Amino acid sequence: MNVLVLGSGGREHALAWKINESKLLTKLFVAPGNAGTASFATNLNVNVNDFDTIKKVVLENNISLVVVGPEDPLVNGICDFFLADNELKNVGIIGPQKDGAELEGSKEFSKKFMIKHNIPTAQYQSFTNDTLNNGLTFLETLSPPYVLKADGLAAGKGVVILDDLTEAKNELTEMLSNKKFGEASAKVVIEEFLSGIELSVFVLTDGNSYKILPAAKDYKRIGEGDTGLNTGGMGAISPVPFADENFLSKVEEQVVKPTIEGLKKENINYKGFIFIGLMNNNGNPFVIEYNVRMGDPETEVVIPRIESDLLDLFHGIATQTLHEKGIKINPQTATTVMLVSGGYPEAYEKGKAITGLENIEGSTIFHAGTTIKDNQVVTNGGRVIAVTSFGNSLEEALEKSFKNAEKIQFEKKYYRKDIGQDLLTHKN
Ligand code: AMP
Numbered sequence: 254m255n256v257l258v259l260g261s262g263g264r265e266h267a268l269a270w271k272i273n274e275s276k277l278l279t280k281l282f283v284a285p286g287n288a289g290t291a292s293f294a295t296n297l298n299v300n301v302n303d304f305d306t307i308k309k310v311v312l313e314n315n316i317s318l319v320v321v322g323p324e325d326p327l328v329n330g331i332c333d334f335f336l337a338d339n340e341l342k343n344v345g346i347i348g349p350q351k352d353g354a355e356l357e358g359s360k361e362f363s364k365k366f367m368i369k370h371n372i373p374t375a376q377y378q379s380f381t382n383d384t385l386n387n388g389l390t391f392l393e394t395l396s397p398p399y400v401l402k403a404d405g406l407a408a409g410k411g412v413v414i415l416d417d418l419t420e421a422k423n424e425l426t427e428m429l430s431n432k433k434f435g436e437a438s439a440k441v442v443i444e445e446f447l448s449g450i451e452l453s454v455f456v457l458t459d460g461n462s463y464k465i466l467p468a469a470k471d472y473k474r475i476g477e478g479d480t481g482l483n484t485g486g487m488g489a490i491s492p493v494p495f496a497d498e499n500f501l502s503k504v505e506e507q508v509v510k511p512t513i514e515g516l517k518k519e520n521i522n523y524k525g526f527i528f529i530g531l532m533n534n535n536g537n538p539f540v541i542e543y544n545v546r547m548g549d550p551e552t553e554v555v556i557p558r559i560e561s562d563l564l565d566l567f568h569g570i571a572t573q574t575l576h577e578k579g580i581k582i583n584p585q586t587a588t589t590v591m592l593v594s595g596g597y598p599e600a601y602e603k604g605k606a607i608t609g610l611e612n613i614e615g616s617t618i619f620h621a622g623t624t625i626k627d628n629q630v631v632t633n634g635g636r637v638i639a640v641t642s643f644g645n646s647l648e649e650a651l652e653k654s655f656k657n658a659e660k661i662q663f664e665k666k667y668y669r670k671d672i673g674q675d676l677l678t679h680k681n
């Protein structure tokens with residue numbers, strides 16, 4: 254079958270790379286893709302939110318399966334668009350419709366969903382500008398730190414955690430009255446602070462049955478020792494040493510099963526990935542957030558660990574036969590280290606020549622923000638390249654990623670040299 258992957262990051266390179274191994278694949282397209290995907294698939298210069306042009310390329314290229322990488326087109330209703338179109342309705346599409354995408358698109362929706370279906374999560378209340386005063390009073394009843402979340406999508410910046418009550422009150426006022434995050438903060442969720450260590454669990458579902466994919470931990474801050482600004486993610490590891498069998502079985506029973514059942518009860522026909530952000534609080538899982546897509550850079554460690562044919566699993570989702578498929582996971586540890594442009598996550602320059610890619614040994618390179626200019630691979634984003642490696646231990650995998658990270662050069666390259674170091678004391 255001909256397949257189209259939508260997106261242009263490391264996540265999409267990793268998904269396309271895995272699909273490219275499938276014996277079910279005839280021709281692979283990526284839109285818009287990057288220099289990495291161009292090396293084995295056909296990149297199409299189409300914006301992921303331009304549904305009319307996506308329709309045109311799907312029909313022109315006889316594509317029968319579309320894998321949606323980022324959340325934006327999902328929240329904007331790309332699956333609903335396909336289902337409502339006579340020429341597209343039989344094309345398989347991996348990703349939820351608009352109703353399911355609300356799990357990521359609205360914090361309030363996801364909180365209500367979790368409470369209704371008894372899924373462990375922090376207690377919360379939500380407020381609008383009309384109820385600002387109630388919100389300010391509610392903050393007074395809580396003990397710090399205060400967790401404030403813009404309801405809508407805010408490019409990963411909509412969560413603010415503050416220790417000081419006055420600052421929290423000012424922030425709430427900024428979000429609600431001054432629309433700090435635009436429409437995304439027209440409503441704000443205030444929730445109880447959860448302590449513990451974070452990790453993510455990923456699920457593939459066809460709406461009836463599910464497969465649990467490997468868990469991963471990412472490193473969100475720009476600076477070593479988890480300091481500085483939040484980024485999209487500076488590295489990831491899988492499996493997660495502190496997520497033992499006992500913890501993961503609690504995740505399945507208390508979170509995954511009620512989530513799938515809850516979606517069914519709400520008549521949400523969910524086909525695609527569910528990314529569950531969790532806090533391990535004294536050995537018990539609490540859901541921090543749902544995303545309706547894979548994580549980036551978590552994909553760069555989770556997908557390589559899947560030994561089964563990913564396209565066959567996707568086909569199982571599209572035809573609701575996922576229960577007939579098995580899934581085999583590589584027990585080794587995978588790590589990824591993200592090379593970023595100097596200045597990221599604030600202003601940075603693009604168009605820097607990338608060299609040394611031919612010297613990589615023992616790692617897989619996933620391009621994140623790259624493009625080809627005058628036959629040269631150049632930087633084209635904040636996050637540039639993810640270096641993924643396998644090892645029999647976390648230490649071994651990290652050593653390969655760091656060694657190869659050094660071999661790749663571009664002006665103002667930066668990466669965190671402490672990815673995974675906090676977990677080396679945990680034994681797998
Ligand atoms: P989110 O966008 O919901 O994933 O939140 C961003 C980050 O804020 C999470 O990855 C956590 O580190 C942190 N966070 C969110 N909610 C809470 C909470 N209730 N307690 C503690 N930390 C939280």
Ligand code: GLY
Pocket residue numbers: 471485486544547548549550551
């Ligand atoms: N790495 C976090 C995310 O993809 O949301």
